[in-house]
Amino acid sequence: MSEELADNVRRHRRRAGLSQEELAHQSGFSVATVRKIEQGGSVRIETLHAVARGLGVRTSELLVSDAPTPVRHNDPNDLNLRDLRIALTPRVRLTDVPPPTGDEPNLRLLRRAVRDAVTLYPAGRYASLAAALPLLMRDANAAVAYYEGSEDDSREALLARAEVLGLAGRYLTQIRQFDIAHVAATASVNDAVAAKDNVAAANRVRGLCFTLLRTGRFDEAEELAVEAMDLIEPQVSNADPDRYSVWGGVAMEAAAAAIRNNRPQEAREYRRAASIAAAAVGHSQTYDVLAAFGPVTAAMKSLEDFMIIGDARTVVRRSTEDEALSAKAWGRLGKPSTTDGSRYVLDLARAHVRTGDGSAAMDELMRLYRSVPEWLRHQKSAAVTMEEIMKKRKRTLTADMRVVADHLCMSG
Template sequence: MPYKVHGRDESSVIVVRWIEEGRWRMSDELAHNVRKYRRAAGWSHEELAHRAGLSVGPVRRIEQGHDGVRMETLHAIARALDVTTSTLMVSGTPEPVAHDNPNGMHLRDLRIALTPAVGLGSVSAPVGDEPDLVRLRRTTHDKAVLYFEDSYRSLAADLPSLIRGTNDAVAYFDDGEERVDALTVRSETLRLVGNWLVQIRQFDLAHTAIRQAIDDARTAGDDLTAASGVGAMCWLLMRTDRFDEAEEIAVASMDVVEPKIKGATANRYSTWGGLAMEAAAAAARNNRPGEAREMRKAAGTAAKAVGVSHRNVLRHWSRFGPVTAAMKELEDSMIVGDARTVVRHSGEREELQAKAWKRLGKPSSNDGNRYHLDLARAQVRTGDPSAAMEELVRLDRLAPEWFRHQSSAAITFEEVVRKRRTLTTEMREVGAHLGVFA
């Protein structure tokens, strides 16, 4: 499904298309850009490939305008050419949406609740009983639990009515503390909805939900809840490869919620540290390693201040501490293609050992699952496809709904298959769940 990505660098607006299996559809402009920077460096195809740590085939295919190159290949080429990844991606013409898009009908009720029709007539406030803000907050909490348990199907059916309920509350209470509470509850609800929509790759709807969540929290005067919404926006921007903007808004928001006094709350340190991790992730993906390192240091400082994994899922959506910071740091190594560091640190760093979690606290299931998926990718790329497959099988059993939405899981599975002569029944089941096998 095509969508627009409005990223910024010195000279261009990016309009790109994400293919489900995690690859870019190439454009003439992208081919032209890679060719232009390669020639400006005075390099042949072979020399660019060597400096990027690639075979020459992918470089030639990109310059010939072929589809199907992976994003990590573009990261590697950008690093070799000493430009940001965003610089390699320029405007192209979006392709038409497929007529058989299955999510169109499935999301109809949610779309109506999230993006109501607007006309010129006046809209009256809801009549009837006073909205129960305590019940709405409790319901949002219950749905958040389902989200973090990866129970997406159980979650989805109730979201439209929950959105309508919070909309009615905001319309009913027009001033005072109840108005603030209603805005905060709706912000929490929309943040949940936005996260779920990002997981299922409904990025435009997710942007609508998350932006409104941030606006509601700011109107309510709750900077931590607003900053938490910014963290969700950063994740969405990175999923749509708007790296410049993700880093920019994360750093700007860090300035607003910085723990400037001794004895700041764990919530503030966690929110600030979470934004630092988002900024680092965006910078690493955009070939800005120096900025990524600085942000990782900031996240590490916040993690030490927190001491153990801190969780406030409903209000600030944070589960942050030394374990989370260590897991996210290894993502950078995977992004730059340093699979050996990922494998080595997974066995050496104390924060990554399950036996240390009694003292440091566990990561969230989502962060833990993503770490193990990175580890699987690193294992297959360092010559251990069996260990990688064990990780994939475990993730498929542990979090099947989450797992089937991960394009990197399908890519890793394909890499494992290429290194195996035969496939077991268990492997074929994993492949079928990922959509690799019919």
């Protein structure tokens, strides 16, 4: 980690009047960890969350810019994502764009193609998705250009392109191509705003927050999510399930940003808002196949907060005590989205290993390996969890451990 970050932590510690030993105690780490940070050693973002709590500051106050680490040569993504990058960042023109030519686009078929492509993401079919997105972007761009000035058709074309862009942003964030993911997710929100559909715009904000959280932009993510909540807050006259579903989903994004930024009280308020929305919806509501919302999702997401603050025991306990988290209740309340369900299982695996139950943690990782192997491969926290399991293992690794370690490109 950078010397600038080390100096930043040291400065905040001294301003708070804490010794390294006192900061270690308040953060829940050994003094060796604090010394490592202040000496410029590598540090995980979750460790910074804990240090921020110990110092009583926002996590964003500890994050600093630094010279980037050199990328390795011949990164295959430079070529693998070439067509998608071109589709998302079209060529610059020095003269007027020529008017669209050709047949009138079929918006019904375009929307169907978009919905078909959306199902590829939770299924982990990333190769198929990467191939489909450039073609969808081309067709969506053509439709938006063709129907410019035609109110109803222009709106439908913009919403279709917003969905394609949102899907691209999710996918690119998942594979850690954050800069171009931000371009796609931002354009997605802008298209929904241009279509004058506030609920769709707030839903697209959820995707942008997904990217912002993974790039440490916690303040921005929380502020944007709150703005979206205010924009579509359900009232008696417009309190339909879709509005409640998206409003509750955006509240969860605000909570995720706040808890990562050492704002636990605000996170609790957003979680309460999400719980209100979940109760109003009553059953899993799928406004967007990538982001189903309901009592089960709200319960799963609330456990993320305990993982962030390092309370793994509460995660394990509530996973068995909360009725909404039992498979038996899903028939009545509805299932979460595949991605939300998978992330919950991964959190549970991390909680098990941190409470000393490596066997239970491996059971959860194997569930993910069998059901969403490609998704699992791209989860940094999966590698962290597997690393912790391997470090605590005193005997030879089991066959399952070797399989998952190999899948995550880790040495056993």
